[in-house]
Amino acid sequence: NAGVTQTPKFQVLKTGQSMTLQCAQDMNHEYMSWYRQDPGMGLRLIHYSVGAGITDQGEVPNGYNVSRSTTEDFPLRLLSAAPSQTSVYFCASGREGLGETQYFGPGTRLLVL
Amino acid sequence: GEDVEQSLFLSVREGDSSVINCTYTDSSSTYLYWYKQEPGAGLQLLTYIFSNMDMKQDQRLTVLLNKKDKHLSLRIADTQTGDSAIYFCAERGSGTYKYIFGTGTRLKVLA
Numbered sequence: 001n002a003g004v005t006q007t008p009k010f011q012v013l014k015t016g017q018s019m020t021l022q023c024a025q026d027m028n029h030e031y032m033s034w035y036r037q038d039p040g041m042g043l044r045l046i047h048y049s050v051g052a053g054i055t056d057q058g059e060v061p062n063g064y065n066v067s068r069s070t071t072e073d074f075p076l077r078l079l080s081a082a083p084s085q086t087s088v089y090f091c092a093s094g095r096e097g098l099g100e101t102q103y104f105g106p107g108t109r110l111l112v113l
Numbered sequence: 114g115e116d117v118e119q120s121l122f123l124s125v126r127e128g129d130s131s132v133i134n135c136t137y138t139d140s141s142s143t144y145l146y147w148y149k150q151e152p153g154a155g156l157q158l159l160t161y162i163f164s165n166m167d168m169k170q171d172q173r174l175t176v177l178l179n180k181k182d183k184h185l186s187l188r189i190a191d192t193q194t195g196d197s198a199i200y201f202c203a204e205r206g207s208g209t210y211k212y213i214f215g216t217g218t219r220l221k222v223l224a
Contacts, residue, residue: 040216042214043156106154106155
C-alpha cells in the first residue's frame with residue numbers, strides 16, 4: 001500500500017490563480033479530509049468526506065472546494081488563490097470503528113504571492 | 114464549539130521524562146489521540162485512548178485521562194533526542210469523523 005499520497009509537494013501561486021491539490025489513498029477508506037496547518041494554530045479542518053459523493057464543510061471552508069467522485073481520490077480546489085491561503089495542506093483518510101484513526105499524507109506546502 | 118488546548122513549548126533533558134498536557138471542551142469526546150509530527154512530515158499516530166479508560170501504557174508512552182476535568186496527558190519515559198517533534202492532541206466524538214486538533218506542543222530534547 002502506498003497509503004495517502006499528495007501532489008504536488010510544493011507550489012507557488014500568484015494571487016488570483018487557481019489550482020487543485022491532489023490526494024489519493026489506496027486503503028479503501030471511506031473517510032477523507034483536508035486540513036491546513038499554520039504556525040501556532042495547529043491543524044484546522046477545511047472539508048471532509050464520508051464516502052463517494054458526500055462532502056461537508058469543516059472549520060475553515062471558505063475559498064476551497066472539494067469533490068469525491070471515487071473512494072480513492074479527494075482533490076482540493078482553490079478557485080482564486082489569496083495570500084491568506086499560504087499554508088501547509090494535509091490530506092488524511094480513515095475508517096470508522098473501534099480504535100480506528102486517520103492516516104496522513106506528507107503534505108503540500110503552498111505559497112501564494 | 115469544541116476546542117482543544119495545549120501549551121506551545123516543552124524542553125527536557127535527554128533521559129528525563131516528558132509530560133505533554135492537553136485540555137478539551139467536548140464532553141461527548143469518545144476517542145482521544147496523540148500524534149507526532151517530525152519536521153517536514155505529516156502526522157503519525159502515537160497512541161489513542163477511549164473515554165471510558167483512565168490510563169493506557171504503550172512501551173515508553175503513558176496516556177492519562179481525567180474525564181471529569183477534560184484533561185489528557187502524554188508521558189514519554191526516558192526521552193531521547195529522536196523524540197524532538199511537535200505533538201498534537203486530538204479528539205472526536207462517537208459516530209463522527211470530525212477530528213478537532215490542538216495547537217501542538219513542540220518538544221525539544223536537550224542532549
